[in-house]
Amino acid sequence: MDGGFVHALECSLDSALLAILNHSRDCIAVIETDGALSFVNDNGLAGLGTDESVLGEPWHRLWSDESRADALDALSRALDGAHPRFEARCDTGATRLWDVSISPVRDRAGRITHVVSTARPDPDATARLEAAERDVEMQKAVAREAQHRLKNLITVVASIAKLVARRSTSLAEFERSFQRQLLNLDRAQGLLTDGAENSGTLGQVVSVVLEGEGRDPRLTVSPLPTGLIGDRSVQLLALVLGELRTNAIKHGALSVDEGRITLDLRSERDDLHIVWDEDIGRTAPDPGLSGGSGLDLIRRMLSATGAEPEIGWTGRGLRMAFTASRF
Incomplete structure (x- = not known):
């Protein structure tokens, strides 16, 4: 001084x-x-x-x-x-x-x-300034997240297009299958947009994908693990479960009145263990569904993430089990 x-x-x-x-x-x-x-x-x-x-x-x-x-x-x-x-x-x-x-x-x-x-x-002006700065940072974070998700989405869509194209025998078949996959993906994106940042819950995924066109009482879902799953897992489960449901409606347990499906999802640390078990209501020989085009697409989608599904015929229906990362 x-x-x-x-x-x-x-x-x-x-x-x-x-x-x-x-x-x-x-x-x-x-x-x-x-x-x-x-x-x-x-x-x-x-x-x-x-x-x-x-x-x-x-x-x-x-x-x-x-x-x-x-x-x-x-x-x-x-x-x-x-x-x-x-x-x-x-x-x-x-x-x-x-x-x-x-x-x-x-x-x-x-x-x-x-x-x-x-x-x-001027504490009031200071508070307004800090609130405005927080808003700017939030807008930047939202923009970064939107850009990140857009890149992921483009990658996923390109991958789906390639997989569907490989197993389609005609343009019409490609169009139907590709539109169906985009619908499942759209449901997953809606879940990610409406839910928590970067994540959703298993319950939300199951509800949005399997009940998106109305709940079918023939499909039973086991008590679901709590907690969030990551962006990629939401997209993967939406695609896989959506394709399994479509396959069951066309060829499997949901194509007959007496058919039933049990979906069991369990969580172990960072892994999700999923079992899709169909029962057509009677004993029947393997119709060759385990090698069908829909299941082949599922197998390819899971293999792209490092997951190897176990697909087989139980004598009463299709059974598929796989393990995926929560995040």
């Missing part, structure tokens, strides 16, 4: 005044005519997140870059005899925005010898 200035305060005005200034909630600063700081009260230094090392430095540097032009303009006007006021931002202290007013100090001859700056914390 400028010893001469403080000494003058203590001698000519009284040390009690200095104590009053130091205990003010406002940031009170005395500025030389060249713009250098001569004095800042203790609470002002604390509020700005700085210390006495700023004394002798230009006053306008107390404020953030975006406020310095306003500070310099206000100081110039005060040195011309005006009493300007402006809003200043400081990013180093707990209070971000300040309501600043500055006034000239004259000697007995009327000459301006100093400028006094009084900056009052």
Whole structure:
């Protein structure tokens, strides 16, 4: 702190005044005519997140870059005899925005010898500023997440197109199968959009995919594990379960009134164990469904993620078991 200035305060005005200034909630600063700081009260230094090392430095540097032009303009006007006021931002202290007013100090001859700056914390404006900054960060995060999901979606759609094309014997067959897969994928994307960021639950996936066109009482689902599953797992399960359901309607247990399906899903650490067990209501020889085109597509989709499904005929229906990552 400028010893001469403080000494003058203590001698000519009284040390009690200095104590009053130091205990003010406002940031009170005395500025030389060249713009250098001569004095800042203790609470002002604390509020700005700085210390006495700023004394002798230009006053306008107390404020953030975006406020310095306003500070310099206000100081110039005060040195011309005006009493300007402006809003200043400081990013180093707990209070971000300040309501600043500055006034000239004259000697007995009327000459301006100093400028006094009084900056009052503006908590409401600070709260609005921080809320706006949080909104900006949220918008950036949403944009990044949307970009990430779009890239994933394009990759998944391209993969589905290749897999469906390999096992389609005609353009019409490709169109029907591809549209069906896109519908299942659309349901998964709707779940990801409406649910928690980057994840959904098994219950949501099962409900959206298997009950999207109405609940079938012939399909029984075991009690589902709690907890979230990742974006990729939501998409994979939506595609696989959707294809299994379609296959069952066309060729399997849901193609006959007496048919039943049991879906068992269990969780073990980071893995999901899924068993799809069909019962057509009677004993019958293997009709060759385990090698059908729909199941071949499922096998290819799972193999692309490193999962190897076990597909077989129990004597009463198709049974498929596979393990997939939760995330």
